[in-house]
Amino acid sequence: MRISTVSIYEQSMGSMNRQERDFLKVGQQIASGRRVVNPSDDPQAASRAVQVSQALAVIGQYADARVGGRNALSQEESILNGVSDAIASAKTLMVQAASDTLSDADRTSLASELRGIYETVIGQANATDGNGSYLFGGYRDGSEPFVRAADGSVSYVGDNNSRAVRIDASRLMPVADNGIAVFQSVTAGAGYVAEADAANGGSVTFKGPQVVDESDPGYGGAFGITFSVAGGVATYSVNGGPAQPYEEGRAIHFGGLSLTLEGSPADGDRIAMDRAQNMNTDLFRTFEKALAVLEQPAGTDTEKAARKNTLSTAMREFDNSLDNVLTTRASVGARLNELDVVDSVAGNQTLNYKQTLSDLVDLDYVEAIAEYSLRQVGLKAAQKAFVDIKGMTLFDRL
Structure with a gap:
């Protein structure tokens, strides 16, 4: 069978092109560090890799949400710590004020100290998270949740919802407690x-x-x-x-x-x-009525009895408010611990997914370098063969 010069050229060029394509493919794999550079390299692995990458992206989104939730809860815990200290100080002042050995001037001095604590608690109740959102306003976090009326009384204008963040696929965690739950409630066992x-x-x-x-x-x-x-x-x-x-x-x-x-x-x-x-569960109302009797001199037995009874009631209410704040703080601590557990689980999932993704698409450099050398030799051989065949002509025999 006669083989034409054109056929020889076409076969040689095709062989060189295949060798060069395979050589460049291995070089691209080495440069990118990936075995599957294009979906056509391994369709099944590429498809699975997309699913794993999506799962990693979702885990990353939940991780970002947990960071925000942890910051909010940590700030709330810090504020609740300050509130509990303030209530404990207020209760100490109530015990001092109830003593029959104090004069009206002494009680006025205690009232001045108690008012300072009162103002501090109001400021803590209207704390923000650093981004301008008020921690204890519920969904109405764009304005102060506790406002003061013309008569000096404090009222809550937020709502009774608690902002929550989805920290994983199955958990929606509250990351802030509303003002009612913290400052206007008591525990069930009060x-x-x-x-x-x-x-x-x-x-x-x-x-x-x-x-x-x-x-x-x-x-x-x-x-x-x-x-x-x-x-x-x-x-x-x-x-x-x-x-x-x-x-x-x-x-x-x-x-x-x-x-x-x-x-x-x-x-x-x-x-x-x-x-x-x-009964009264409003911490601010407790402060207000305690201040009212301490700032008002008591001259008659009736006025003194009213003051003593009011202080006794205020001490009991301060106790209940303190227990409520401490219970809320414990809940915040439990949620922070839960975030740590979820972070640990998510970290293990991330490692597993990354290992799976690596097994699917990452390159074995030892094998790739050996194949790179082999393809290089094949390409050189095809080029040398084409040069030798190209030089074979009957005109050389004339």
Whole structure:
């Protein structure tokens, strides 16, 4: 069979082109460090690599969300630490102010110190996260959540939602607590609080209430002690029940509670008791009423009794608020710990995915360099063969 010169040239050029293409492909793999440079190199591996890369991207997005969540929670924990210290200081001042040895001037001095603590707590309640968003405003984080009215009282204008961040595919974590939960709530186990009626005209004061029997059928309900004075004889009734003789300094028992009364009541005086959740739960309101009685001199026995009762109630409310802040802080700490656990799990997932991606597309340099050398030899051989064949002609035999 006769082989034409054109056929020889075409075969030689095709061989050189194939060798050069294979040589350049290996060189591209070495330069990029990837075995799969184009999807056509290994379609199945390329497809799997896309899925793994997407999974890594999602993990990265959740990691960024966790960073933001951790910053917010860390800042909240720092603020709650300051609030708890402030409440503890306020309670210490209440204990000092309740002493009968202090003068009105001494209590005015304590009131000045307490007001400073009050202003500090308001500032902490209106703290921002550094980006201009208020931590305790819920979804309304563009303005101060606690505002002061013309009469000096503080009210909450945020909402009762808590901002949350999705830290992984199955967990939506709150990264900020709203102002109601922190500054206007108490824990479920806060117990009872007693408060004397502002219109009381006698000098009766109370200590307690103390829980003595939670199994009592009446435990958990609200109670009101009403005093009656007729003919110089004082009696009291609980929730409108039968009248009982009043004995100063003697503890009375009802509904699983114990309350000790001292002083002389006036006809119609009243003391109310209920679960703390149903009484005043506003920390700022507690500050306001404590300041009101400390800044106002008490001259009569009735005024002194009202001050003592108010301070007693304020101490109980400060205790409940402190417990609530500490509980919230513990919750924040638990969420920070959870973020650490999720970070650890995500780190292991990231390593596994990266290893899988490396197995799919990364290059074995030893094997690639050996193949590179082999392709180089093949290309040189094809070039040399073409040169030799090109020189073969019948005209050389003439």
